Amino acid sequence: MVEKLTPSDASSVLLQEVSVSYGMQQAVCNLSLEIRGGDFVCLLGPSGCGKTTLLSVIAGFRSPSSGSVLVDGIGVQGPGADRGVVFQEYALFPWFTVEQNVQYGPRLRGVTKSELKEIADHFLGLVRLEGKKHQYPNQLSGGERQRVAIARALANRPKILLMDEPFGALDAMTREALQEELLRIWETDRRTCIFVTHSISEAAFLGDTIVVMKSHPGRIHTILENIIPRPRQRTSDAYFAMYRKIDAALRDAHDQRPDSSLAA
DSSP, X not given: OOOOOOGGGOOOEEEEEEEEXXXXXXXXXEEEEEEOTTOEEEEEOOTTSSHHHHHHHHHTSSOOSEEEEEETTEEOOSOOTTEEEEOTTOXXXXXXXXXXXXXXXXXXXXXXXXXXXXXXXXXXXXXXXXXXXTSOXXXXXXXXXXXXXXXXXXXXXXXXXXXXXXXXXXXXXXXXXXHHHHHHHHHXXXXXXXXXXXXXXXXXXXXXXXXXXXXXXXXXXXXEEOOOOSSXXXXXXXXXXXXXXXXXXXXXXXXXXXXXXXXX
16 A cells, blocks of 8 residues: 655755855855745746756755755755655656656665555556556657656655646646646645746745745745635636735846846
8 A cells, every 4th residue: 555645744944044156156145945844835936046956956966055955954965765856858768658657766665566556556546647557758748748757756755846847848728737736636645845937827826835036146035925725716816916926026036136247
């Protein structure tokens, strides 16, 4: 039986005065942020504000130039199974079937053949792709490939799900459908989710907490709490009010941006 996470299993993240530089260019400057376990947090800002860099630091793919990243009070030293990552470009193995892609992480951990089948069936059912498990990625639509990528990340039972603009390459209708699917999945066990986006509407629909960033170098401009109750309606007055609030914060962040030749 596939073990279900409970809200108490969700991990907290603490960034303490994190700075990241690429040579002479500073991507993130002295950024501090506390993320509660089980929260759905959106990192929002224009291209070049350090959102993806910050996600890479939390994932352990990159070390900060200064400062620290703590998960449940323990310093991040590198990638770990407690953090699952979903990228915009799917990153599936084209020579594996859908089922084999989902089983990849558990197989590396030495899970038995019968357990592998149960894991794949469970998570493909969660993303509603159980009927596609013997197909290959090139036989799927973009939206279906992204569902497989989410299932593969979830199959490792991470306590934190890190998502880097995962729906950015999809058409508008597919994107909205997958946003709703993601929330349905998230609400089953409330693992911590950190979601990078440059879309105001996406942040307003998904996020409990919306971290608005500004660039040159990347840092936090403001943090907004989204109090719209779930399930959220994209046509409601509350949704449009939140949209306007986020938009105003982004515009203010842009207006305050100092002149600089540094790229984040």
